[in-house]
Amino acid sequence: MAKNKLDTFKNHLGYDGKKINMDKAVLILNEIGVTATNDIGETPLIIASYLERIEILKLIIEQTQNIDHKVQGSITETALLEACGQRRLESIKLLVDAGANLEQEDRFGLTPLSKIFTNTFSDPIPSAKYLVSIGAKITDKVIKMGMSWNKEKFTDFLKFINYDLESGSLPVDDTIQQKALKIYTSIDIENLHNVLNKNDYFKTAKVIWQKLVPKSGQADTIQGELLRAIEKLRDEAQRNGNINFNKNCHGILIDFLRKHLINNKIFEPEIIIQINSDIERLSKANSPYTDDDIYDRITERIVDWYLNNPIQIQHDQNDKLYC
Template sequence: MSAFTFIPQQYASLLSSHIAKGEFDSAQKIVDQNAIDINAYIDSEDYSTLIIEVLTTYGCKDEEERAEMLRYLLEKGANPNTYCKNGYNALHIAVQQDKLVKCMNLLLDYGGDVNLADPNGGTVAYWAIQGFPWRTEGQERENHLNTIEKIMMLGADLDRKNKFGVDPRKWLEHTSEDVKELVAKCEKRNPVYKPSHTIVPKFPTNYKFPEIVEQLRALIPPTGSAKTIEAEMLRGLDILQDEAYRNGNINYNQQHKDFAQFILLTLTTSTVFDDKEIKTISSNVKKLMSAKKPYLDDDVYDYLTDKICVYYNHQNKKENAKKKWWQIGK
């Protein structure tokens, strides 16, 4: 039996369609008239929640309407800390988008946990201090500063390092004086953190070699290159997926393209795959090489992850072939 709760399909597809078009009144009617579990997942592919659907829809032309729909869900008990399959919750998404500052504040007002981390170990404090006030002025800057103050007063841990060994306090060294002064003032007030006790569930994957994926991810260090070429390819693929899913490739740069090129060259110039597979690998990697077209489906990332694992298995077989029988496994 599944440990996850889903919105019934006949309602989920309608809700998804209305939210995608920004038809929030119609979405509310479905929720109200059918006693929809507001915290159930809307699909079994991305394991997205209604909150995340509202935050990420491109069909919403008015940010006030988006915020009102979000408030409606939160007042009905929607949990802002629920994770989707890609390892993010609503706060991780909202803090990345300037237009979602008002939504971000609503999430914080309704129990958003400021110390829950995204897949790379980054918290909302990390992303807010890193990017919120930069290149802004006037009322927009004031809104950003107010949100940082709220995050701090909810007990944000500035010393929590992400998987690359960088913490929010490190970003303070590079930010403006008004942010530094604001953070210092908040810390002197000794804010109290109230954890939500949210646990990231273990979502099912479509990987053919989940144990190898876990093994390779364990070889990716907080800083510097991974310990094996396969782990480094997986690190690059994770970064490409993270940028597409969370930011829509807003921050896509030459480094991201270099990661894709590295994966492409490593896999296609090896002797592991035949010509047909090389053609398919090339086609899939090229989908990740456009800053203007973020790839938002799992299939390409899952496929390339599997190919990295096949490459890893092949390399291990080659190494074992060189060993005496008593050395295999060492």
């Protein structure tokens, strides 16, 4: 019950665009306590930190004994690492003031400063400047991640902080940079799906959505964009009856799903036939499909595709896609 209420707490804090209701969030927090966790290892502290709900975060910090707590075996990192992954500067400051370890590492060996430069949906520099100003170390991984994000801007950042970058430390090979980016930002999808979630596709897809799909715009990875595509199609059909279905949005998403899921190196012929049939059904603009079974089935195939491509693959943004 506490797990479900923690997810409700998260929704009241405005997760995924939901309406913020701070009073109800506080009531739930008082009921479940600051040590409550959900299926993916989130706690009230972690949720408030990455959503940057400052007033309730202050309240939670006052009641928290271990500011760097992480649920063992979960994919969710500590509050500071999750806040850094979202570049939530005000949350970062509060957590650091409360004693969070500046040099802690996630399961890929990334420190908070390294984390600032992963999955960058927003400008990482303000948060990076703050962490460096209070003593965060610039490690080789920080340099690799920064250069992978934006070589020119990261070099300017190093100059701004008067960092003496030795030529031998600079990962000049673009292939090496991209490889580092993919490895360091990957979800351990096999452990997540097969061990933690016991092959529960819904739970695994939920984590992929939370980690890889931005609040708006295209995902940075193919794995995230596949899931965003099917959920965009589901939403348009079920909520709008395909009124807004058009070739510059939903048509492109249909083609994207076809391109990646119709793959005989991953799926057996009978599964490919099913995928083709399902995608074809969803492509009918004048006949919206409103049941969940096709969308859920394709979501399962997306998880299977991720299991066969466990290292995240960069998604090149499509300038013609307007949704």
